[in-house]
Amino acid sequence: MLSVHPVNDTYLGLPGYVFAWAIFIAGLSLFFYIIYKRSLLIRSGEADPRLASLGRRLSDLLTYGIIQKRQPRYLWAGVIHIMIFWGFVVLGLRSIDLVTQGLNMPIFHPLMQTAFGPFYDSLKDLFELIVLGACLWAILRRALIRPERYRGSHQFEAYFVLGLISFLMLTDMFYEGSALLMDQSGQVKWLPASELAALILQGSAPRFLAGTHAVSYWLHILALFFFLNFLPLGKHFHIITALPNVFFKRLSKGAIKPARWGVEDIDELESLGVEKIEDFTWKHILDFYTCTECGRCSDNCPANAIGRPLSPKMLTIKLRDHCFDRAPLFGWKKGGAPAEGAQAMVGGIISNDEIWSCTTCGACEEECPVFIEYIDKIIDMRRHLIETSQNPKTFNQVLMHVEKTGNPFGKPAAKRADWIKEMEGTPVRALSEGDEVDVLFFVDSYGSYDPAAQSIASDIAEGLHIAGIDFGILGPLEKDSGHQVRRMGEEGLFQLLLEENMETLNEIRFNRIVTTDPHAFNTLKNDYPGSLQVVHYTQFFVDLVDNGSLKPLKRLEKEDMYTYHDPCYLGRHNGIYDAPRKLLRAIPSLNLVEMERSRDRSFCCGGGDVMLWYEIEQEEMRMAEKRIQMAKEAGANVIVTACPFCYIHFEDAIKTGGMEDEMRVVDLMGLLVSTLRN
Amino acid sequence: MNIIVCIKRVPLTQEVDLEVDELKKGVKKDALAYVINDWDNYAVEEAVLLQEKFGGTVTAITIGDEDDEEILRRALAMGADKSIRIEPGERELDGFVISKILAKTIRDLEYDLILTGVQADDDNAAMVGTMLAEELGLSHAAVVTGMEPEGSDAIIRVELEGGMDEVSKIKLPSLLTIQTGINEPRYVSIMGIRKARKKELVVINVEDLGLSEDDLAQRTMIEEVFLPPETEGAEMIEGDPSSVASQIIQIIKEKGVSI
Structure with a gap:
């Protein structure tokens, strides 16, 4: 350790630690003020329970937050990110150490006197080089390879922050490197980063070394607090919000969130869906803050790939910008109304076609390293569009048909089981209330009425029959499962279909449900209440083949x-x-x-x-x-x-x-x- | 502008194998799904559009039982302000009786415009609109595809035969029968319809209207309802897609459609 720490010098007649305290208090106050302002919008968001299954949350936090398992799905970008992230983890201690030294409260001093001290010094030096290397690599990658998925992202901010991180590494290297050259104690440590800086500084005059030492320290501290306050202003907010966002991620897939969490009966609600930013849940607002603009979502989005106006990344960026506009750092109070004449969020900032472009395929959510959700947000915005009659007009008849006839084609409910008449040699039972059956085959509307889907339903019935399964269909008692209706945003109609189907299902005794369609399977399994024993036909038949009940023996005719x-x-x-x-x-x-x-x-x-x-x-x-x-x-x-x-x-x-x-x-x-x- | 819209609930008969009832005076209706008559849906939308633009109130009226209130609630959800259901009891209705009942109900209301659909999907009679106008002594126009108020008049567009349109001026108050396609009716969600329960729905018993027995006596007597006999003569067009297409175009042209 050097006898003269930069804070013990005097500057403009004042001791250095006065400046250190000034920077510390100003930097931290500003930071907490910004975080407070950012939190206002989160707190005005709708309810969203995210605390169940703490164990699972902690283990997911470890897997996806700390180990960052999703990062290497894009190999090199992922490796770079993991290098920087782990650098931050290791160097966090170093930063606190440097700050507390300046405050004349070196709380880590005792710890650094133990065997941990030299080990940590070497480790942090190693990571300074790793982070510096990763930053240079990232800069070159952005500049030379120019991945398409960064289009529309804040590129300048990315370069700026990579530069800033490099600057933090360099200032610490030169701070320690100059100290090494001035140190006469003869202690030998392995400090690769500091030694590199020392190599550069070698032969400099002692005055210059002392100056470098002091300047490096102050620049480092200033840059650190600048960085801290810069984070919540843009996409680097994720450095603060990503771990909480991963911790609060949704644990189950497939289901669409209820119109409002905690409201059992939607009749109690004044309105459904999301019209303005505060109608999103608090977690969804946290999602906006957390986006790193990496573009993996849009890179995998099929709508984006075929040129539709939807890019999940841009949707989040636009809504985050809107968050910052709605809740600016100065002058916004919780619950304040949007300015007169401001552009509408749904239909304006986010166009209707963007909202209708989504197929709810989930590719974006599967890819997002920080678990930002899209489907629930899209559906919530659709709910608003449906409620305010801003849906595509072509939906009108489809939804009316579903309501009136239980299928989107408007075909008579009485004809729902007509397809079984065509089945030669395969008896299919149309169940009535009070019946008992092993397998309830839920055909759903397309399987019942659409010729192509009917043939799939017929094949399933034939397969069940060959395997000797006791099965039946609901026929005219069956209503559309509502999977489509719910995802089109017509929540009221979905609830109606759900009630009617549940009433029917409660009147029939069955062991499990098999579906034609993954959508019906998904909605019965995840959207419907209780825990219906429901499997898709692929799951059901793989068991039959496994246990030998079915033997696919006949060879295929053609070499395909x-x-x-x-x-x-x-x-x-x-x-x-x-x-x-x-x-x-x-x-x-x-x-x-x-x-x-x-x-x-x-x-x-x-x-x-x-x-x-x-x-x-x-x-x-x-x-x-x-x-x-x-x-x-x-x-x-x-x-x-x-x-x-x-x-x-x-x-x-x-x-x-x-x-x-x-x-x-x-x-x-x-x-x-x-x-x-x- | 105060507008009254007369609407009817009709069965959805698309792809239904209709069966004639035992008396051969109608079809079996128990398994049918009911909806607002398509023309009336456009009429409600037109009324609501006019109200949104020029203010005033929209009142939707139907004659029917409690089940028919559904279409009134739908109209209320679309933007109508109040609604009236006239309970006919067990009485048989035809276009004449319906227009008598409607006229009697409407006579005491304040209105500048009455809208009905051109016709109803079930019997396709297209009588009520014009008969109601006559009953009330109103100027009227049928098969209206456009309407723009202009002071105490309205400029209307009417669809004629052979793809012709006629634009004329009509004095308000008047009655227009609305053709489909005049607008794009909005979707009202199930939640919207449920919420419309808060709006006014008045039920009037037909007996309380003070109509004479003669007014309530049907003028149209159905002798028999029957399914059209199955006929031969479906022509199967064969060949490759392009020759099939050109043959179809030929037929369409022969039938008088100008392409």
Whole structure:
């Protein structure tokens, strides 16, 4: 240790620690003031319970917050980030040490006198070099490789902060490096960063060394407090909010949040959905603060990929800017009204087409390293659009049909089971109230009425029949599951369908529900109350094949190359990736190839809700068309899916793209059943 | 501008295999889903648009039982201010009786404009609008596709045969029967309809209107309702898509549609 610490010098006739205290008090006061101001908006957000399952939260915090498991999904960016993050963790202690030295309260002094001291000195030096290297690497990456996903991000801020972090590293290096050269004690420590600085400073006059020492210290302290106060002003707020955001992340997938948390009966609500920023939940506002603008969401967003006006990253950036406008650092009180003539948030800052572009596929949420949520926000904004009649007009009839006939086609409820009349040799029971059955086959509207989906439903019924399962359908008693309706933002209608379906389900005794459609599966499993025993047909049939009840023996006729497309609501939302693949592998002589984007990075086909009834004009190509291209690139000529909507979209894309000769789409169930028939 | 809209609840018959009832005077209705008559939906939207632009009140009226109140609540949710349901009891109604009942109810109300749909989806009679106007002694226009108030008049656009439109001036108060396509009716959410319960819904018993038995006597007697006999003659067009398409275009042209 040097005898003269920079704070013990006098400056302008005052001792240095006076300045250190001044910087400390000013810097910290300003910081707490800014954080207080930022917190006002969070506190005026809607309720959102995020404290259940503390153990799981802590373990997720460790996995995703500290170990940063999602970072290396983008390998090099992830490695750089982990280097800097861990640098911050290690160097945090060093910063506090430097500040407290200046305050003449060296609280870590005793600790540094122990064996930990030299070890930590070496460690922090090593990390200073790691962080410096990572910053330089990051700067070069941004400047030279220019990843597309950074488009629209605050690039200047990124460079500025990388520079600032480097500056912090350098000032500490020179502070310690100059001390090393002035130190006569002869202590030997391994201090790679300081020694590097010392190498540069070698041969300098003692006065210059002392000056460098003092200047480095003061610049470091000033830069540190500047940095602290700069963080909450932009995207680097994530340095403060990311860990809380990961801790408060949602633990379950698939379900849409209720209209308001804590309100059982939506009739009690004045209005549904989100119109202004404070209508978002506090966690969703924290999400906006936490965005790092890394663009991984938009890089994986299928709507963005085909040129629709939605970019999840830009949605968050725009809403964060709006947060900062609504709750500025000076002059905003909680509950204040928006300024007269201000642009509306929903329909203005975020355009209606942005809101309707989302397929709720969940690719963005799967990718976000800090677990920012998008689907619930989009649905909340849709709820507002529906409530204020700002929905696409094409929805009017669809929603009216669902309300009046229980299906989006407006076909008579009495004809819901008509498809079973076409089933030759496969008896299908239409259940009545009071009946008892092992498997309740929930067909849902498309399976019941749409010809393509009907054939999938027929195949499932045939498979169940071949396996000797006691099963039945609800027929005219079944109402649309409401998955689409809920995701279109018509919460009232969804609740109505849910009530009616639950009443029916309560009148029938069954052991489990099997669904045609991953969407119905998802909504029955995650949106419906209680815990219905519900499985998708792929899960159900993989068990039957496993236990030998079904033997797919018949070889496929043609030598095709198959690829499996993960439906979003089976894969990402419910984690079912292996059951369908296992079924495919059980089919003799089936050649399977994986697409580059598969499993949790699957690329949405276009979706099972809004897309069916509303065309976003701003679109370069269909999602399904792009997906078919991916299948082709993988070398496949048959794309297998396990969702009627994927099937419909792919079939359409193959026809409109004139690819009938080179590509085919099959539903997994149809494929399986074809290998069971003699 | 105070507007009265007369609306009706009709069955959704799309793709329904209708069955004639035992008396052969109507169809079996128990399994049918009911909705607001499509034309009336446009009429309500038009009334609400005019009210949003020029102020005043919109009153929706229907004749029917409690189940029919649903369409009144829908109209209220769309923006109507009040609504009236006239309970007809067990009485059989035809266009004549309906217009008598409506006229009697409306006569005491303040209005500048009455809107109805051109026709109702169930019987397609298209009688009530014009008969009601006659009953009230109002100027009227049918199949209206556009309406713009101008002082104490209104400029209206009416759809004629053969794709022609006619623009004329009509003196208010008047009655217009509204054609679909005049606007884009808004969607009202289930929650919106539920909330509309707070708005005014008055129920009037038809007996209390003081109409004579003659006024309430039907003028249209249905002899028999029957399904059209199945006929031969469906023409299957075969060939590759482009020749099928050109044959279809040929048929459309022959039938007189100008393409």
